[in-house]
Amino acid sequence: MSALEQMYQQVILDHAKHPHGRGLAGSADPAAGHLAGESHQVNPTCGDEITLRVDVSDGADGRTVSGVSWEGQGCSISQASASVMTELVTGRGLDEVAHLDAVFHDLMASRGKGLGDDDVEDALGDAAAFTGVSQYPARIKCALLGWAALKDSLARSGALAA
């Protein structure tokens, strides 16, 4: 596989074409027992944008991401990454989400080498397919745009506060 094909894996192209979570859902006013946050992120070099909303259920056994929806325009990498992330984090506890975020950032810093740990990469699911992107420094920002929006919207929702 060429470096280009490693970046544009079929899963990535599929997600870009049929993204999960696309179309803002819910509202900024959460239901009882929920927290909600919204974030707008731009990649100033290419004008890519994403607006992402997160809904967190604030249950007795902890806080869980109960919904992610987003709207945006951008390249196939940024769109696919937001889609994969939506699938990956929905239904997960905030600790798990923070861990996945850290692992995905490590993957993006791996310069195409991956994390060298199958278990860790398995946990990323489709997001592991982005290893090829990390060979292209200019594209890493694209892959991280959705993750940045998720982190910021979680912070804005107040869910990260004790």
Add this chain to the structure above:
Amino acid sequence: MTTTDTVRPTGAAPAPAALTAAELAAVRADFPLLGRTVRGGRPLVYLDSAATSQKPNVVLEAEVDFYEQRNAAVHRGAHQLAEEATEAFEDARAAVAAFVGADEDEIVWAPGATAALNLVAYALGNATAGRGGAAAERFRLAPGDEIVVTEAEHHANLVPWQELCARTGAVLRWFGVDGDGRIDLTDAGAVITDRTRVVAFGHVSNVTGAVAPVAELVAAARRVGALTVLDACQSVPHLPVDLHALGVDFAAFSAHKMLGPTGVGALYGRRELLEAMPPVTTGGSMVEVVTMAETTYAPPPQRFEAGTQMVAQAVGMGVAARWLDELGMDRVARHEHELAAELVRIAEIPGVRLIGPADTHDRLAVVSFVVDGVHAHDVGQVLDDRGIAVRVGHHCAQPLHRSFGVAATARASASVYTTVDEIVAFREALSGVRAFFGVE
């Protein structure tokens, strides 16, 4: 369409000779970087010259030679090196001035076009704050005065004017663009009015390659006594430009887009305007008499050149200007006109849409485009895999992109060293992009 009629004023001398294949090969051999390979051994096809050009050996050598033989502080020091350095520095100014039809003392060194445009905007701001005495009266802005730009501007010729308006209470107005991205002069009389004090516009768009109607805009500005500021970044490297003949008051351009080094560029100002204009950056080298209480300033251009200048780079810019002069800017323009004709043919590729004029009349060899169903970044990546370097994004012209209803485009741009074969290779690679992403 012939290849030369649109780049020369009517009634001009006979058409310049095209570059022969041997001449073009010799030109290319002068640019070491063009010989390298990229992405696993592919020959480089560099189509990003509108962002920055490559540099010929003479420019690289001029900088090294300056550091090896002449390096010293200019305009001070009583030693031979200082003399030689000053001579090289001022000789470069003369070369750049001659290259754009200006007088030597009308060329101010600046770090680049962005800095040069900001210099004018801040000088007007300083005049408005009362600096420069009676002579600077003509630069003073009052609330309600208007500054006119166009929707096609590079951010470098837009944001400084927005800021000047915010500081002075002047009002920003602008010309819109038509469907081809050309400045729409339909309501020129309503845009440039008695309230207009400055008309700032780009000579050639770095997005569409469209050449602005300079004569019309200068005439309209003059009728109301407004200053004209020309962003000549994308014209000076590609066309014969005579600033006196164009009749603009100020012009800005960067060395790095005209085969010269980064870190240097020029502000042109009509002599009487530079003489009346208050300084912006202050400090060493731009003064006459300094006391603890106050300072009088040197005449231009030194008044605008505070601090140690980018001497080696300026010398390189002078050499770049002479290199282009020797080849002949009319011949450069003719060559690039042929390249423009090859570039616009990407519109024949299914799914490719040009942003900007589809013809080669009054347009240079830069094309921006979108590929239906494929984001510009992804287009650029596939081209890059074939060794073809293009730019993607908004090219520092968000309002122009917004007017076309797109957030990003890909852009291919040529320079004197670009060949038709390279553009054919680019078109071929571009033809395969939609298939790669399965959107055919």
